[in-house]
Amino acid sequence: xxxxxxxxxxxxAVILVLGxxxxxxxxxxxxxxxxQEIPANMVHIDVTYDPGTKSYSIGGFSAEDLRQVGAxxxxxxxxxxxxxxxxxxxxxxxxxxxFFTNDQPLFSVAWDGASREILxxxxxxxxxxxxxxxxxxxxxxxxxxxxxxxxxxxxxSEPLQISLATLLxxxxxxxxxxxxxxxxxxMSLTPETLDLVNLAGIENLKLCWNKGVIDLQVNGQSLPQAxxxxxxxxxxxxxxxxxxxxxxxxxxxxxxAGLVIGEADPVTGExxx
Amino acid sequence: xxxxxxxxxxxxxxxxxxxGIYFALGRPxxxxxxxxxxxxxxxxxxSIITSDGADELKLTLNTSGEIExxxxxxxxxxxxxxxETFDNTLDLGERLLNAxxxxxxxxxxxxxxxxxxxxxxxxxxxxxxxxRFRLSVLLIALP
Numbered sequence: 461x462x463x464x465x466x467x468x469x470x471x472x473a474v475i476l477v478l479g480x481x482x483x484x485x486x487x488x489x490x491x492x493x494x495x496q497e498i499p500a501n502m503v504h505i506d507v508t509y510d511p512g513t514k515s516y517s518i519g520g521f522s523a524e525d526l527r528q529v530g531a532x533x534x535x536x537x538x539x540x541x542x543x544x545x546x547x548x549x550x551x552x553x554x555x556x557x558x559f560f561t562n563d564q565p566l567f568s569v570a571w572d573g574a575s576r577e578i579l580x581x582x583x584x585x586x587x588x589x590x591x592x593x594x595x596x597x598x599x600x601x602x603x604x605x606x607x608x609x610x611x612x613x614x615x616x617s618e619p620l621q622i623s624l625a626t627l628l629x630x631x632x633x634x635x636x637x638x639x640x641x642x643x644x645x646x647m648s649l650t651p652e653t654l655d656l657v658n659l660a661g662i663e664n665l666k667l668c669w670n671k672g673v674i675d676l677q678v679n680g681q682s683l684p685q686a687x688x689x690x691x692x693x694x695x696x697x698x699x700x701x702x703x704x705x706x707x708x709x710x711x712x713x714x715x716x717a718g719l720v721i722g723e724a725d726p727v728t729g730e731x732x733x
Numbered sequence: 734x735x736x737x738x739x740x741x742x743x744x745x746x747x748x749x750x751x752x753g754i755y756f757a758l759g760r761p762x763x764x765x766x767x768x769x770x771x772x773x774x775x776x777x778x779x780s781i782i783t784s785d786g787a788d789e790l791k792l793t794l795n796t797s798g799e800i801e802x803x804x805x806x807x808x809x810x811x812x813x814x815x816x817e818t819f820d821n822t823l824d825l826g827e828r829l830l831n832a833x834x835x836x837x838x839x840x841x842x843x844x845x846x847x848x849x850x851x852x853x854x855x856x857x858x859x860x861x862x863x864x865r866f867r868l869s870v871l872l873i874a875l876p
Contacts, residue, residue, distance in 0.1 A: 652836070659832035660825075681821040684814035691785075692802065692809025699784035 501626050502605040506618035509610065511543035519620030520709040528705070545612060552606040576601060593642055599626045620709035625730040627666070627718040632657075634722055663724040668716035668731035675731075760865055762797055767869040774875065782874040790872040796860035816858040823853065 509516040514534070515523035534542075549560040557569040569575070580594055611617075631639045636649040649657070666677040674686040690711045697704045718727025755761075772778050782790045787805045794800050800812040814822070827845060860866060 655836055656829065656832050659835055660828040662825075662828075678821070678825055681824070682818050683822050683825065684812050684818045687808075687811040687813070689808050689810060691807050692804075695781065695785045695804065695809055699781040 500603045500605050500623075501600060502621065502623040504605075504607045504618075504621035505609070506620075507608070507610045508613040508615055508617040509542055510614045511539050511612070513614075514539055517615075517617040520617055520706065521620075522616055522706070525705045528703075542610075542612070545610070547609065547611045549607065549609040552601075552604060573598075573602075596629065596641055619712050622713035622715055624715040627716050627727060627729065627731060629726055630717050630719040632719065632721045657721055663721055664727050665719040666716065666727045666729065667719070668714075670714040670731065672711050755864075760797075760863075762795055762865045762867045764867045765869075767791075767871050769871045769873060771873050771875050778872060779874050782872050788874040791869055792872065793867060793869045795865070795867050797865040798861060816854060816861050819857050820854055823850065 505519050507516060507518050516526070516534075517523055518526060518531075546562045548562075549558075551558045551560075552571060555570060555572040557571045559566045559568070576598070577594070580597060629641050631642075632649055632654070633639065636651065636654045638645045638647045638649065661679070663679050666675075666680075668675040672688045672690070674688065676683045676686075690707055693704065693707060696702070714731065716731030718729075720726055772782055778790075782788060785804055789804065790809075791803045792800070793803065798814050800814070802809045802811070831844075
């Protein structure tokens with residue numbers, strides 16, 4: 461008879477202790493995430509060229525890689541001009557565009573909101589692709605950091621550096637036609653795929669690629685985060701004979717796209733590392 | 734107190750104490766023995782396993798939210814999930830499957846059992862939050 465209350469006391473004590481242990485969570489990090497600056501779209505493209513062999517390399521892709529994807533060959537006149545240059549650099553940073561030849565500044569142009577508006581007007585007047593969506597254009601070009609450098613060298617160019625916070629807006633129209641940022645691509649989904657997507661109730665996708673890490677949202681709902689390693693993709697490349705080539709530039713880049721099916725609202729937000 | 738209740742109480746206390754220790758240690762992942770699986774030439778997986786020369790591929794499921802594919806200790810790909818993202822994936826997979834069936838048969842496909850969905854979610858959440866295991870399958874390519 462005396463042992464029964466002891467058991468109950470012991471049980472209660474254990475439950476109490478364990479309960480307290482479980483409730484006591486590790487102190488949560490309450491420090492507010494420092495408010496980040498508005499994300500910039502950074503594109504650094506290095507181009508090397510050799511007038512002797514009339515070959516060029518862009519963003520870490522060799523002349524052979526470029527030839528495989530149908531990159532054009534330059535005319536002799538262009539090679540003559542290029543052979544006179546040691547290098548040229550175009551920089552779009554902040555509110556100015558700077559152009560350098562042989563490391564010497566050649567000209568500088570204002571690149572603020574007002575000057576960009578003039579450029580959009582010129583594009584609207586002379587290019588027959590439809591009016592430039594100023595809001596989208598500003599989303600891309602405001603706070604952009606673009607550097608394109610040309611170097612006369614036989615070396616392979618530096619890997620492409622792309623870090624785009626702004627989502628590339630892709631739309632699939634009701635007839636399956638694909639457009640990117642409002643411009644038609646000439647590609648379209650097959651009717652079967654479109655029916656499947658519509659029947660499954662998929663309205664939009666948000667895809668972010670950040671140096672091999674893939675975040676995907678379907679209708680605003682997050683799916684598991686996938687991480688692809690360059691070595692892993694090489695295994696798949698070898699297994700299936702895909703001839704993907706050197707993927708270093710892709711694995712050093714980050715970008716994202718928002719895809720909308722039909723007339724749904726555009727996907728908002730950015731892709732942040 | 735009857736013997737039955739006494740045994741039950743003692744068992745309960747032991748389980749609680751053991752789980753308390755496990756919880757206090759930070760709920761570490763409990764590794765289970767690796768399951769070897771031999772893949773014969775001609776099977777679809779064989780070319781993938783042999784493509785990097787290692788002739789072995791390891792699939793590891795960590796119920797704390799990670800699925801990883803490794804070859805000779807080098808990570809090839811990984812998938813990080815939470816019960817929520819897992820449920821979203823199930824939901825998407827079910828909708829795509831139903832849409833495909835519906836397109837093929839031109840008839841409405843009945844929805845799957847909500848109880849089964851809940852049961853799967855409970856199991857995933859249990860092994861994600863309460864007890865965590867690591868289960869590995871070693872795929873070995875036969876010559």
